[in-house]
Amino acid sequence: MNSIYISLMFFSILLLLGAGCESVQVSSGPQPKPDPGSDVALYSHYAPAKLDIMPLTEFAGQDQSGRTLQINLYISLLDSFGSQIKSPGIFRFELYEYVQRSAQPKGARLFLWPDIDLTNPAKNNEYWQDFLRAYQFTLDFEPQTANQAYILQVTCLCPYGSRLSSDILLKPSK
Numbered sequence: 558m559n560s561i562y563i564s565l566m567f568f569s570i571l572l573l574l575g576a577g578c579e580s581v582q583v584s585s586g587p588q589p590k591p592d593p594g595s596d597v598a599l600y601s602h603y604a605p606a607k608l609d610i611m612p613l614t615e616f617a618g619q620d621q622s623g624r625t626l627q628i629n630l631y632i633s634l635l636d637s638f639g640s641q642i643k644s645p646g647i648f649r650f651e652l653y654e655y656v657q658r659s660a661q662p663k664g665a666r667l668f669l670w671p672d673i674d675l676t677n678p679a680k681n682n683e684y685w686q687d688f689l690r691a692y693q694f695t696l697d698f699e700p701q702t703a704n705q706a707y708i709l710q711v712t713c714l715c716p717y718g719s720r721l722s723s724d725i726l727l728k729p730s731k
Contacts, residue, residue, distance in 0.1 A: 601717075605634040605644045608713050608721035611691055616698070616729055628727065630694040631686075632711055641690035645676040647714040650696055655706040655726060663708050663724070670696055676716075704729050 611631035618626040630650070633641045649672050654664035673694065675681040684692045706729070712722045 602637050603642065604636065604717065605642060605646070605713065605715050605719070605721060606637040607635040607639075608711060608723045609633040609635055610709070610711055610723050610725040611689070613689075614709070614725055614727070616727060617695075626698065628696040628698050628709065630696060630709070630711070631689060631691045632694070632713075633689075633691045634713065634721070643681070643685055643690075645678075645681060645716055648673045648675065648692075648694070649712040649714070650694070651710045651712075652698070653708040653710065655708050657706075662726075663710075667701070667707070668698070700729075 609632070611633055613629070613631045615629055616627070617629045632648070634644050634646070636642050650670040651666055652668040653666050656662050656664040673684070675684060675692075684694060686693045707727045708724050709727050710722065710724045712720060714720055
């Protein structure tokens, strides 16, 4: 009886040790980390890490009734060191109504412009303003009401699957 008890204890210990305490790794991004010795790892520090909407962004152009007809938009892409860079990407622009005195000031989406694909080098260069180290976009716009504030959201779909986004509050000039 004693040998059965010892055998059962030994089997139980082996079962507990073999059952595994292996940790499961969950991927936090859409892509695996590059091999530290590869060229991809070397150049990943130069890829866009942040999107910044420059303060030059404004409503521009008016018709005879005083309504704004365009939004001039200036966007900087920043690398992991905060330097402004030029990079391929697909830009998406969305306009939301601004809700005053709210914890969530971004209201209903009012407008979505067609995506602008800047993965082609020639097209990318058309939008690039070298003296600003930024991209300039002119978005056609026709407001529903006069003197309304809006939130403009810009999203850049970058190479290697990263997605950068930023918002800016646009108020009409008085």
